[in-house]
Amino acid sequence: MITKNINLGIMQTQVKHPENHVIATKNLGKSVETSEGKLHILSSIDLIIKSGESIAIIGESGSGKSTLISLLAGLDTPSSGTIAINGKAITAMDEDGRAAMRNELIGFVFQSFQLLPGLTAVENVMLPLELRGDKDAKAKAVALLGRVGLAQRLTHTPKQLSGGEQQRVALARAFVAQPAILFADEPTGNLDSKTGAKITDLLFELNLEHHTTLILVTHDASLAARCQRTLQLDAGRLL
Amino acid sequence: MSRFNLALRLLWRDSRSGELTILLAALIIAVTSSTAIALFSDRLQRTMNEQTAEFLAADLVVASPRPVPTEWLAKAMELQLASARTVEFSSVLIEHDEMLLASVKAVSSGYPLRGHLKTVTTDFAQETVSYQGPDAGTVWLEKRILAALKLKLGDTLTVGEKALTISRILTYEPDKQGDFFSFSPRVLIHEADLQATRIVQPGSHVHYFFQFKGDAVALDTFKSWLKPRLNPSQRVLDIHEDRPELGSALTRAERYMGLSSIMVVLIAGVAIAMAARRYSERHFNATALLRCLGCKQQEILWLYGSQFLVLGLAASALGCALGWLAQAGLFYVLRDLLPPHVAAAHISAVWFGFVIGLAVLLGFALPPLLRLKHVSPLRVLRRELAPLPSSAWLVYGLAIAIIGVLVWNYTDDLKLTGTILGVGLLALLVLGVLVYALLQVLRRALPSLRLSWRLGVQGLVRDSRASVSQMLAFSLTLVAMVLSFAVRTELVDNWQQQLPDNAPNHFVLNIVPDQQVAFKQELQQQHIAGSAFFPVVRGRLVEINQTPVQKIVSKDSQGERATQRELSLTWTQQLPDENKLVAGAWWQTAQKGLVSVEQKLAENLNIKVGDRLRFTVGSEQLEATVANIRALRWDTMKPNFYMIFSPGTLDAYPSTLLTSFYLSKDQKILLNSLAKRYPSITILEVDAILLQIKTLLAQLTLAINYLLYFALMAGFTVLFAAVYASLDSRIYEGAVLRTLGAKRSLLNVSHIIEFGVLGLISGVLAVAMSEAITYALYTRVMNMAFHPSFYLWAIVPVIGAVFVGAVGCWGVRDVLNKSPLRVLRDG
Incomplete structure (x- = not known):
């Protein structure tokens, strides 16, 4: 069980949860108003994710995969239902509260890498630590870049790196802050199959080393197969 | 500290990658121009004040019928004011059986404290500039006296009981004023000879002028100290009190220069707002990532705010230095036209430029920056999510507040500030609505237009609000130029009308009624229009x-x-x-x-x-x-x-x-025969004063011309900022069109149409606005008659179309030159 003590700055609603539940949702739903009426993107999602679990969310385009992880990561707010992370209802937090929660508990890996183009590889990896005020940011970032095989590329900017290298920087950035939960949105989607396979290996190795709960969205059946559990979404509902 | 380091690092990388170039350039130009204008105006005003002080030959003069208490002079000395003294009285000179009433002026060694005297030694010699009067034992005279008394240089002239050697012919005297003592020709002697003339006796009708020079604060202190001590026969003279006609000319010119500076600041501000908006929009993704990594809203604001603060400080410092160089260069270029001694630059003018830089950055760049605070972290997954635009109240309110404070600071006149802001805002609002309506009409006409026109006009109507702001921004640039031109021309014409070339330059007083007919005939015979x-x-x-x-x-x-x-x-x-x-x-x-x-x-x-x-x-x-x-x-x-x-x-x-x-220089000799034939008359020569005023006006015009170039420079930054603000989407659209088979010439023509129409409409708006502002200023503030300028309506829109069209097309040349494949791949 992850027992990070975080101060989210506001009164937390304590949700009763078993010891090893890191994420729990209840009746989670997301809908938007359109000109043709209400569009339900997600409906009645009840989900429990245990600490250290690796989960693949699969489904067709438009099935609500990205919306689900954006809700779970606190990037967006649901229209109905609750989400608790480590027993604390993030649905009751304001945006800054969720930001603090993300900084403490959550790491991300994106399909399009999302590195800051102006910063070097090491500076990109240092970012989450610097935002946390960590004094050893540089040393930790250098160490982790070494771990992902980019020790020689520390001062290169994203433009000077290949796609695979950029995603390795992104992996280093995701793990450097020791997140409890890692969200990965199509992490190999922009890479060729060979490079994608290497990145997948690295992702699972790091996940194992850091005991992180991994939640990834993918179209890639082989990637999904490496996760302990697969959740399939269809038209906004879990099958 | 590590966050500040992060801010600095982001700033450094952004500036190296060119992200900040336009913003930085706009800010530097704003600071450079306001510093240069502040310094230039400051130095020019000081110079002009000093020149105006020449009319008094000092900064401050105490006129008194008898010597002033020594305690006054001690106080002046204590305040470190330089002092001099002149004593003026009338005396009849008799030489070679000829008599002439002359105005004698005995001057101390320090005279003149301001300005200079000019003398010649022969008819054709070049004038010599001297900064002190005649030595003891010698006398300087106006040429008329030599002719009237049959004297020549080197002869002896007896003033009262003292015989003095005529060493020079006096041609210019700074403080020759149009009062009684200036009516008759001047005799200038040294104070040391005064007693020996035995003219000044107790009870004599004598005027003492105690002259002082020094820094403004000391002069003010001295003036306040003096005032309660003056008796009713004593007066304090300084430029604003003693020469109201010059005072008002200076005040008007100062106001005009101030207003021109604000125009430059406003235009540069528009450029900064546009550049900051582009900067902000290009940082949505990075901000979303930072938010995703756990950055709070306040931290985002702090992160970018501290970057802008550093940017503002650096750009302001650089702008101040460049501004200093620019005005130094300007004075160097103008060195032949300006007086030999230009007043030194004052540090407060540099400081003013620095503060303006930060204020303009705050007023115009803060609203787009605040938008970053509202970037959703969800943008990392969904790029189309953009934060809501900043509140219009915030965007315009801040800018108006900053400009309002500046206008008030320059004019020091609430009424004028209110008029300028009120009329300006109303005009912008009305014109904004009109342009929006016009764009809607254009939008309806789109289907009936040819492809190149359709693409060009589409560029304008696609984002109507942005087009309206761009047109208003270009209009402001043009308004500044039109106003500078129109008001300057009008202002100078107005002065020139007051002082036409054949304005009377001689006054004749004390004509006895019996002599009126004969005197009139004499003037007619000499073809002099009286x-x-x-x-x-x-x-x-x-x-x-x-x-x-x-x-x-x-x-x-x-x-x-x-x-x-x-x-x-x-x-x-x-x-x-x-x-x-x-x-x-x-x-x-x-x-x-x-x-x-x-x-x-x-x-x-x-x-x-x-x-x-x-x-x-x-x-x-x-x-x-x-x-x-x-x-x-x-x-x-x-x-x-x-x-x-x-x-x-x-x-x-x-x-x-x-x-x-009016008497031309060649006819000056006539004064002698007039004075001889009508001994009772008093002739007042005001042509020297007129010449001084005209010189001042010429210099003012020159200064105002230069302010116009700064407005032009600021206008360029707006143009580029506006073009670059939309460059990303233009390049993308250009790439799509070219991929679909559009020729470069089609894109080129559509750009010419788009920017040409933009410039044309801006030009029409500019004339409308400047006419409204000129009308308000002339009728409400300056009390002058207003005449609409029809030629402006014909010229300005064409200039707008050509100017905006050419620079716009040059600015978007990347749309034609970038590889479509590369653009589309980079997304």
């Missing part, structure tokens, strides 16, 4: 409605000075030209006992129509009823009178006549 002859009776205003005037007037007011001395009283049947009735009615029939009073004097003395005024003329007294109040312009250099009586009222008193005429 003005009307005005009868003059010297009298003093003593009572208003039976209350002594001394009890009514305030110290140092115009009213005080008017009651301190004898006034020239005249009478006429007709209201003189350039006089305007403001209250009461002009007398139609011969009604005795009426008087017309000049408006400002009436205000100072609280004189109303129907009041009874009592005058003393010689030993007699005279009463008259105020029939009307007249406004007139003192800066026309024509005979003007405080008091004009109805015909017959002054018949009982001895009068002389006054006239004025």
